[in-house]
Amino acid sequence: MTREPGTGNRESAGGARVGPVDAAAAAGSTRGNAAPREAADSGAPVRDSRPRRIAIVAGEASGDLLGAGLIDALRERFPGAEFAGIGGDRMRAAGLDAWWDAGELAVMGLAEVLRHLPRLLRLRAALRRRLLAWRPDVYVGIDAPDFNLPVERWLKDRGIATVHYVSPSVWAWREGRAAKIGRSADRVLCLFPMEPAIYARHGVDARFVGHPLADEMPLEPDRAAARADLGLPVDAPVLALLPGSRTGEIERLGPDFLAAAERVAAAVPGLRVVAPMADRRARDAFERVLAASPAREALAGVLDVIDGRARRLMIASDVVLLASGTATLEGMLAKRPMVVAYKVAASTYRLVKGLGMLKVSRYALPNILAGDDLVPELMQGDCTPQKLADAVLHWLRDPQAAAALAPRFMNLHRELRRDASARAAEAVAEVVSSRHG
Structure with a gap:
């Protein structure tokens, strides 16, 4: 997964300049049939007639697998929904309009991250502009916390619902990160049962959805x-x-x-x-x-x-x-x-x-x-x-x-073994429904 330094919610120095789309969004644009900003800020669900737009960003193979399962399960809840973002072959096969390939985020180790940092910052800035133009109902960042969490924070500040799927290991080290993650994500989807209680201590909405490996592997291997x-x-x-x-x-x-x-x-x-x-x-x-x-x-x-x-x-x-x-x-x-x-x-x-x-x-x-x-x-x-x-x-x-x-x-x-994709989709659907009815 990507290990990108700099998780602040402002654009890094290496990011792209602010363009017309960014300026329009800052002014409360309703581009892409998004709900008016006043209604979104009121806390009341806003209904619209267009198909649901769900942005999903995943890095590396494990995230691509999670994303594909999530898309399939979300499609059952939102027939006709549009999915776009960053993903690999499995997510594309499930119906993702991949603006970039998941391989763009597959950078491991500090030295490699530093070498690719300018490109990653440009990619993150371009993704933000694309998301503001598309105006999704929800953004789901799958793992890759150093890339996804800053994007989630930036979108959340602009009234777009955000979900982070796969908790960083806050149970192992730096528990204080949980509060910071909560400032980025409206909801965190956890693979392990001990994780939600940690987030609860920091006032963060977190749900245990189960682990996809447990769903995939047989209970009694041959x-x-x-x-x-x-x-x-x-x-x-x-x-x-x-x-x-x-x-x-x-x-x-x-x-x-x-x-x-x-x-x-x-x-x-x-x-x-x-x-x-x-x-x-x-x-x-x-x-x-x-x-x-x-x-x-x-x-x-x-x-x-x-x-x-x-x-x-x-x-x-x-x-x-x-x-x-x-x-x-x-x-x-x-x-x-x-x-x-x-x-x-x-x-x-x-x-x-x-x-x-x-x-x-x-x-x-x-x-x-x-x-x-x-x-x-x-x-x-x-x-x-x-x-x-x-x-x-x-x-x-x-x-x-x-x-x-x-x-x-x-x-x-x-x-x-909890049918992780179905439970994750239900948790995402609740976030969408709370915003848009």
């Missing part, structure tokens, strides 16, 4: 079918390695993961180790790490590197060794035992800890959702090859402990 799909033996122990999808993650975690896999393979005859790579860049990074690893020869004939299919592999595996992040949620929904690890640069870790920015004692999503230590977490100095191997071997050697996880994971899966 391990035998997954193994058949991947060509894995039915009875061989399988360890899945997921050291992350970004180059930096792979470079930090890959050496320890490979060294841990070597230790596990030495202790477990017939072990198969499989590492799925998200894309070409991730595969290149992992293969560089593997080429430099002392474990390379020992893992020859044991380790397979595959393209994609991470979710299928997790279902097929006996244990998953993975980087902390969304993948831990997928592992939970796959009902598989896991060992969660993470490392950041030492300077970053010292800064975050020193400033007290982290507000959680647990890092893995299954543990956070359960409020319990269901799976081991090995962070920073604890993320060593021996500790990782010992944690993996615990699951392989204690099948009863592994089996006991399944019902806990099932309960969490059911809690998140």
